[in-house]
Amino acid sequence: MACHAIRHDPALSPPYFVDSIHGMAAPDVGGGETTVKILGYTYRVEVVDSDAMDAMGRFQSRRQRLQIADDLAGDELLSTLLHEVIEALNYHLALNLRHAAIMALEAGLYQVLAENGVNLAPLLENHETS
Numbered sequence: 001m002a003c004h005a006i007r008h009d010p011a012l013s014p015p016y017f018v019d020s021i022h023g024m025a026a027p028d029v030g031g032g033e034t035t036v037k038i039l040g041y042t043y044r045v046e047v048v049d050s051d052a053m054d055a056m057g058r059f060q061s062r063r064q065r066l067q068i069a070d071d072l073a074g075d076e077l078l079s080t081l082l083h084e085v086i087e088a089l090n091y092h093l094a095l096n097l098r099h100a101a102i103m104a105l106e107a108g109l110y111q112v113l114a115e116n117g118v119n120l121a122p123l124l125e126n127h128e129t130s
C-alpha cells in the first residue's frame, strides 16, 4: 500500500496545505495535460522527481496539483493517486479525516476496485482541461 510519507501531521496545522514547493513540472506526455476533476475542481497530475519529494504523493490544494513520485509503478502508482484524490475530497468536503483514515480508505478502496476489475489507469491519461 502506498505509504504517503507524512510531512503533514494531522494534529498540526491543516494537513492538506502541503504547499512546500518541491514539485517540478511534470514531463510533457503528449498533447494536453493529465488532469483529474474532483468536485468541480480540475487538478493537474504531476509526476515529480522522487529525490525532490520525500513522499510518494502530495496533494497541493492551492496549486490544484496532485503530485506523484516518478519512481512509482503499477499498483503503487495508482494507489497513491487514489490517496491524493481522497486527500482532495477530505479537503474540499471538510471531512477532517485523520491521515490514518485516509490511508485506510486508500487501501480499502484500492483493493475493492482493483480486485473487481475497475481500471484506474485512465486517471493518469491526458485529459483536456476545460
Ligand SMILES: [Zn+2]
Pocket: 004, 083, 087, 099, 102
Ligand atoms: Zn496523505
